[in-house]
Amino acid sequence: MQKQGLGLRWLLVGSLITNTGISFIWPLTTIYMHEYLHETLTAAGIVLFINSVVMIFGNYVGGALFDRWQPYRTILLGISINVVSAIALTFFHGWPSYAILLIILSFGNGIVGTSINAFATLVTSRRTSFVFNVLYFMSNLGLVIGTLVVGVILPFGIEYIFAFASLLFVIFWFVAFFRFNVATDKKRRKNKQNVTRLNAATRNRILSLLAVFIVSWIAYEQWQSNISTFMVHHGMTVQDYTFVWTFNAIVIVVFQPVLTIFDNWLFQHIRTRLNAGFLLFGLSFVVLIFAHDYWQFLLAMGILTLGEILAFPGVSTYVDSAVLEDQRGKYQGIVNAGASFGRAVGPLIGAQIIERTSYHALFVSSILGLLIFLIGFNIFSQIRSRDQDNQAGEK
Template sequence: MQKQGLSLKWLLVGSLITNTGISFIWPLTTIYMHEYLGKPLTAAGIVLFINSIVMIVGNYVGGYLFDRWQPYKTILVGITINVLSALILTFFHGWPSYAIFLIILSFGNGIVGTSINAFATLVQNRRASYVFNVLYFMSNLGLVIGTLVVGLVLPFGIEYIFALATGLFVIFWLVAALKFKVTTAKKRRKQTREAQKIPRQSANQIIGLLIVFVIAWVVYEQWQSNISAFMISHQMTVKDYSFVWTFNAIVIVVFQPVLTHFDNWLYAHIRSRLNVGFLLFGSSFVILMFAHQYWHFLLAMGVLTLGEILAFPGVSTYVDGLVPESQRGRYQGIVNAAASFGRAVGPLIGAWVIEFSSYHVLFFGCVLVLLLFLASFNLFTQRKQAEL
């Protein structure tokens, strides 16, 4: 007899393991391709772009299979792809095998990421909003652990990094195989057949929010790509830039549990939570427009991170509240795909704007576009509520 819900602790363990394993691999892509394989930075950029696009495909496939096939088997397929890809990379990490299996790993990771978010809606005795908050904390904790371990292990050889990642993915496969079998395929197919279409007003709200979400990720990616050069132009070092991300992790670790403690209130005011989060995103770039000293950049990152922990888990919660149970996997896949798309195009858009204008035009544009679409989302939502 299969269980009807998933224990939260096993979902969190799975999220921590998989995000730690993935963080062994992704941060090394540009450095490894350029410094170890001798490829130009443009080649690394192309590989990362393809990875993001393939992850979008994996997100969609994961959501489709979760709803139409079996949640349990869907996540096992995704983890199996990760295990095999990382294992092959342990022994074959030259060119072009490195790029090929990194892209395959990205597809598997897309399936796993969507499956984890969709499983969050099946956790027993916990509202999905609470689970999404804690998942976001665990995923970031995994990234922190992974990046710290990479710095210690990499001097011994890249193969040890891939071997560690493989080991973690195997552990996650075992956890999922033993603890994630929570619904029957028969029940899932029945739910799918009986599913009703999402009301048009709900679908339009989701579309409007996801547009804002994509823009937020485009904005966020400027910190991952172009702001490092902006800081260096202000006589700061790579070490200074690296610590900005350490500060990001500290803010998440400190404040995410606080938000989780107030989950009931945040759930009751979900739209306010989203608005405040995205407004903080915009405010961080207002600070950057006037930034000259290092503490200005730390302040901007702190404001951005508070916006991140408010808005990003809130998007998953908002969407989940508008869709029927039988389509939760599909729509969590769309949420993850939107994030992947923003990550894919963000660095390219930022570099293009900087090349043809300046950093300050980029920062101003980030604020303006984000505020315009956020205002449009709110106006549309208010109008639909008034009609109801």
């Protein structure tokens, strides 16, 4: 029997569980393939790239099924794929079964990620912007918990990691089975006479915003890959680099909840929020250009993280507010696919720029890319604003 609305707490519980389970598996990919399976780093990189591409496909499929099939069955399908592949990994984690099952898990995770974002638009008790803010906090909290627990479980054997992840996915399946079967009543209705014009007008705004979003993820991925080497070149240790990510988690845990206090203002000034977030992204790379001491790298990460918590949930909020009821799944899938694409190509693009030029050229390229596409987004937004003003004048 369908419920009238999805409870926010169950969506947050689901996000926490699935992100904790996923964080048991993904961070170990390179280390496990290289140290345990004795495959090359290149092979590990290829597997990770394929995983990202497959996740993009999963994001798209998840969005399409959410809109055209049924949200409830879509998320159960995605979780079921995760459960089956994680259980299989518990028993078959040699080569090449590990890589094959990981790719299947990627597809399921793509469906689940898009479904969770799309279900966020169905929560009736809170504004969608509030839901995306808290959802982003819970997903990061799950990643922090997962990476901390992995270090405790891994010495007992890799199979225990996969078994524990399987257990978490099973728990999420039951949560979704009992709590996610909700009616998809419209929370927001559009004037049908303006559907064609509205879709045409919003397309450029959404695409220009997604371009900024993808560039920001490409820049963000430099911290995951190439900046670690840059820090070592400046005399810092691997432990120093790992603490940078601990600092990232601390900033998110401290400041993300603060945004919920100002949710009304942030929603009413969504463009200001997005501009501030992406400009902070660019500013963090300005700091990196001049960084030599460890505190400067921490400062750059702190600025980047503040930009992240402003911009990333803001993108989902902006897109949801712009599209029609029956397009929510599709466009949340596109948002997730944009993030997956940035994660896939980011390390490769960064490595190519560094090898052909320098780290500083990479940082400057990141700044210029963000600014150029951010200007494009604001231009399209201004065009839309003028159109609305003209229509109001005519009336």
